[in-house]
Amino acid sequence: MSNYALLMVRPSRFGFNAETAVNNAFQVAGDQSNVQEKALQEFDHFVQALRDNHIDVLVVQDTEEPHTPDSIFPNNWISFHKNSTIVLYPMFAENRRLERKESIMDAIRSRYNIDNTIDLTKNEAQDIFLEGxxxxxxxxxQKIAYxxxxxxxxxxxxxxxCEEMGYEPVIFEAKDEHGKDIYHTNVMMCVGDRYAVICLDCIPEAQREGVREALENSGKTIITISYDQMNHFAGNMLQxxxxxxxxxxxxxxxxxxxxxxxxxxxxENFNPIIHVPLxxxxQNGGGSARCMMAEILLPKK
Structure with missing residues (x-):
């Protein structure tokens, strides 16, 4: 019996967030009619598809207030680790910092043991960010972090x-085809147990080999994607x-x-694929499937 679950936050007022759009090239202010309603349908369908495959999903309903248009992406502000540890992260957009809601923490605490909290959020005061x-x-x-x-x-x-959590860091700088910073690593790469899906073209040549080596030396088969595929969220996957x-x-x-x-x-040589329309x-959130799931590896109560 696997002790693995996903936290997903069901949105109450989802929509385009102008605060995050300043450096998220994936976000487009779409036709704003029924955005929340359509997002809810996509969210519920997604949860159902996961549960149909016997994946344990803890769904927490977001609150109306404070208004958090991006609450559907909890992976940016919290991560969960096997040693009963959670990490809280400093967020770039001020209105995203409000996503760290007690109601979500209570839902997690009611099911799981948390013995240790590493709180990095104080870095927000210095404009230093690390979004989960x-x-x-x-x-x-393999205890490697990219x-x-x-x-x-x-x-x-x-x-x-990495020092605190005992991970080996692999650091690089990725740009899109227009030379702009890629805002999050998880839109251009995904690491599974035996393979990695990555847009290597985004990484400058001087750093590319180092990343490739780290993946290959840790036993990964590399499946490369193009800029165009990355722009269709093909890097934003989670095993x-x-x-x-x-x-x-x-x-x-x-x-x-x-x-x-x-x-x-x-x-599919490694594992089946689950895909859902999002x-x-x-379009409005600039994030996809991976961003919507926070892996819970905490011991259950």
Whole structure:
């Protein structure tokens, strides 16, 4: 029986967030009619698809107040670790800091043991940010952490995190095809147990080999994606586990449809794929399937 679950926050007032759009090129202010309603349908369908595959999902309903348009992406402000530890992260957008709600913490505490809290949020006062598993890609088994340095991912704070948590840091700088910083590492790479999906083109040549080596030396098969596929959220994936310990790669339908048959089959050699349509959430929120799931590895009560 696997002790693995996902935290997902059901939105109450989801919408385009102008505060995050300043450095999230994936966000587009869409047709604003029924955005919350459409996002809710996508969210509920997503949760159902996970549960149909026997994946344990803890759903917490967001509160109306304070207004948190991005609450659907909890992976940026909290991460959970096997040693009963949680980490709280400093967030770039002021209105995203309000997502750290007691109601969510209470729901987690009622089910899981938390013995240790590492609180990095004080760094917000110095404009130093590290946005959880948006900024950091964790290879939990090999204890390697990957981070693309950007306005939302501070190099020194990332190193501090790695030291505290016992991870080996792999640091690089990724740019999109227009030379702009990629705001979160998890839109351009995903690390599974035996493979990694990554847009290597984003990484400057001088750093690319180091990243490739770190992945290959830790036993990963590398499945590369293009800029165009990354722009369709093909890097924003997460390998999850169900109650029987079976693994799946979760992504959006947009991401899935951008992949070639060869890439799909390379992934399916390792595990089945679960994909769901998240078009409203992707367009208005600038995040996709991976951003919506925070992995819970805490011991249950």
């Amino acid at each position: 598993t948006g900024s950091i890609i964790l290879d939990r088994k 981070a693309n340095i950007s306005p939302r991912t501070d190099k020194n704070l990332f190193k501090e995190f 999850v586990e169900n109650t029987a310990g079976e693994k799946f790669l979760v992504m959006s339908t947009q991401a899935y449809e951008s992949l070639s048959p060869e890439q799909v089959s390379a992934i 078009y409203t959430i992707e």
